[in-house]
Amino acid sequence: MLFRFAPYLVFGASVAVASVVPPFRSSLIGNYDLGLFLYLAISSLVVLGIIMAGWASNSKYSLFGAMRAAAQIVSYEIPLGLAVLVVVLATGTLNPQRVVYDQAGGVHHWLIFRQPFLFISAFLYYISAIAEVNRTPFDLPEAESEIVAGFHTEYSGIRFAYFFMAEYTNMVIVSAIATTLFLGGWSGPIPGWDLLPGVVWFALKTVLLVFVMMWLRWTLPRVRVDQLMALCWKYFLPIGLVNVLGTGILELLAQEGVGLTIGGWRIGPNGIAWVVVPVLVALLGVYAFSGGPQPRPAAAPRRP
Amino acid sequence: MITLTHYLAVSSLLFVFGMFAVLTRRNAIAMLMGVELILNAANLNFVAFSKYVLGGVLGQVVGLFVIVLAAAEAAIALAIILDIYQELATINPDETTELKG
Amino acid sequence: MEAVVFYLLAGVAVVFAGVVVTTRNVVHAAFALMVSLGAVAGFYVLLDADFLAVIQLLVYVGGILVLVLFGVMMTSGRLIMQLRAPVGQLLPATFVGLILLGFLLHVGRSELPNNRTLVFEDSDGETARRVARLLRELGAESARLQSETARVVLTFQGAGPLRPEAVRDARRAVERGLQAARPSSSRLYVIQVQEVWGAPERLQIALERKGTPASDGMAPLDPSRIAEILQPLSPREDLRLIAVQGLRAVRVQGLSEAVYRRLREDPALRVLTPLSTTAGLGDALMLGEFLLPFEVAGLILLVALMGAAIIARKGITP
Numbered sequence: 121m122l123f124r125f126a127p128y129l130v131f132g133a134s135v136a137v138a139s140v141v142p143p144f145r146s147s148l149i150g151n152y153d154l155g156l157f158l159y160l161a162i163s164s165l166v167v168l169g170i171i172m173a174g175w176a177s178n179s180k181y182s183l184f185g186a187m188r189a190a191a192q193i194v195s196y197e198i199p200l201g202l203a204v205l206v207v208v209l210a211t212g213t214l215n216p217q218r219v220v221y222d223q224a225g226g227v228h229h230w231l232i233f234r235q236p237f238l239f240i241s242a243f244l245y246y247i248s249a250i251a252e253v254n255r256t257p258f259d260l261p262e263a264e265s266e267i268v269a270g271f272h273t274e275y276s277g278i279r280f281a282y283f284f285m286a287e288y289t290n291m292v293i294v295s296a297i298a299t300t301l302f303l304g305g306w307s308g309p310i311p312g313w314d315l316l317p318g319v320v321w322f323a324l325k326t327v328l329l330v331f332v333m334m335w336l337r338w339t340l341p342r343v344r345v346d347q348l349m350a351l352c353w354k355y356f357l358p359i360g361l362v363n364v365l366g367t368g369i370l371e372l373l374a375q376e377g378v379g380l381t382i383g384g385w386r387i388g389p390n391g392i393a394w395v396v397v398p399v400l401v402a403l404l405g406v407y408a409f410s411g412g413p414q415p416r417p418a419a420a421p422r423r424p
Numbered sequence: 425m426i427t428l429t430h431y432l433a434v435s436s437l438l439f440v441f442g443m444f445a446v447l448t449r450r451n452a453i454a455m456l457m458g459v460e461l462i463l464n465a466a467n468l469n470f471v472a473f474s475k476y477v478l479g480g481v482l483g484q485v486v487g488l489f490v491i492v493l494a495a496a497e498a499a500i501a502l503a504i505i506l507d508i509y510q511e512l513a514t515i516n517p518d519e520t521t522e523l524k525g
Numbered sequence: 526m527e528a529v530v531f532y533l534l535a536g537v538a539v540v541f542a543g544v545v546v547t548t549r550n551v552v553h554a555a556f557a558l559m560v561s562l563g564a565v566a567g568f569y570v571l572l573d574a575d576f577l578a579v580i581q582l583l584v585y586v587g588g589i590l591v592l593v594l595f596g597v598m599m600t601s602g603r604l605i606m607q608l609r610a611p612v613g614q615l616l617p618a619t620f621v622g623l624i625l626l627g628f629l630l631h632v633g634r635s636e637l638p639n640n641r642t643l644v645f646e647d648s649d650g651e652t653a654r655r656v657a658r659l660l661r662e663l664g665a666e667s668a669r670l671q672s673e674t675a676r677v678v679l680t681f682q683g684a685g686p687l688r689p690e691a692v693r694d695a696r697r698a699v700e701r702g703l704q705a706a707r708p709s710s711s712r713l714y715v716i717q718v719q720e721v722w723g724a725p726e727r728l729q730i731a732l733e734r735k736g737t738p739a740s741d742g743m744a745p746l747d748p749s750r751i752a753e754i755l756q757p758l759s760p761r762e763d764l765r766l767i768a769v770q771g772l773r774a775v776r777v778q779g780l781s782e783a784v785y786r787r788l789r790e791d792p793a794l795r796v797l798t799p800l801s802t803t804a805g806l807g808d809a810l811m812l813g814e815f816l817l818p819f820e821v822a823g824l825i826l827l828v829a830l831m832g833a834a835i836i837a838r839k840g841i842t843p
Contacts, residue, residue, distance in 0.1 A: 161579045164587025225690030426531045432633030434535045440626045441542040447618040457558050464565050475572045481806045484574045485815050496829035498589045502596040503833035509600040
């Protein structure tokens, strides 16, 4: 029974996420006060469906695939959540429609260009989202060279189709949410120029992000399991935490009214951060690539 | 018209089921599930009282704490269960009698 | 409608809790627990605790259950296992369970103290009179009636159909205006922007106090004061503040269960639902009386998770 129910749970959870994306102005879809939080909650239901499928298939490849998928999705949920949290901090709302309103009025208002931490967060979100929906280069749960087809090895017919529909729905929806959070949602890139309706802008941006996902799939090879986990826990998690901290500081400074006035132009904390943070990142990069702290030479192996 | 009593009835049932699981199960993880049911029943009571009697968010705040601490509790309990399983190859609480005098 | 949803959720929650208790298969028990906990999340929505419902889904269903399933799969050679206790243990457990259930149901049916609260919209003062008359008829003299301003609605008028950036700027202007008047005061209000159907050149922003006035002892909403604060500010050249209206409400406290039900079912009275309970919750946790418990709970969680990680690591225990 669980075997039959699992694909519907996975597909249902994927589609339910669509309810938090506002596709156009004055849309009631996505105009919900807990939207972004609900997105995180519902997307974590997919894991249960995948474990259900893997366990109920009663096959070792399915179970391996399900375990891999669960470990991967649960891990990448954390940087994903941190990236969303940065947006929530910067806009002060959990309502996706409000987030889009906050970015209205041209490309320079989009959150990805507001301050450097959000710029980093956008990439963090996108990469974590690719891992979350099990696309190449992170498609270990369905790695056909190792575990046949992962958790859906034993499925066929319409239930198999549901798994694949879930995967592609997920791609589109994750891109749509990235559009909403970082690329201005339905608002156009040029202020005061209403040639295309909002829903067309929204679709264009979403399709662009989906295209990039497909492009990555055909370009990059699959990573190893340890690389995948190291990427999440050793790099994404600290970067995400620094992003949250930095955004919090910038919001606090903005609230206190800190800023510079140079020749009649007022530069707020976000503008200052655009100068300071890239310099810091560059310094850190130079330090890292120059070797960092030199590791002590390993003791020569002693012969027995 | 749904009243507080309806919620109390549901949460009593959940509580009793959870307690029944804790009393009769021979598997530590199944007992843990019973504990989760009990916590949920208590939580449901907090939120229902918060809406129907007290007003405000006090009940919800307590509910939030319960959920957070339940998460910590589950993580620790499972870690202990895994450790016991590695040591004794069983998770039946009746058979884990290492400390028996 | 509410009753239908309630009984549906109650049936699902109780039946699947029963499956958790009786099934012989631990994995089936875990998935039944998932459904049962999901139904409890549904109850939270019915009880106006949206935030808690989402937390329930995120932490319980998405977190704890995945942990439990991992635990099941790592500790069981055979997945089907003996779960039932011998009859000698089952009978006393059933006995204790039934007694406890009877006791709990009895307690649940007992009369509660008369302290239910209701808030009704009251635009013209008619509602207050009607409620007072109903209370007299029902013999509920102990109930306290209090008239107050529950919400302030600011109406902005633009030159033409509003652009999205105008909506954004109006919201920011209101936030900043409130904040300039008194630091941290913008955090005291729930601010919600509403577009007016059929009038694209208009915009309404509703303000509501977080928390109940009784609980925090702060001054109630004052529309004329807010108008005074916000009148000089114009968010954009093409947008003006044309009206500041207070939405009057009447708060009835100290109701008994029967009177409460009677008032709620009266078709002429409109119950005022708050703009958002989430904001109130965040306020109580982050700025209010629960800051310290919140931090302590966070610390406990951190220590617990570190402890769990250490315990679960192989080779640390001797």
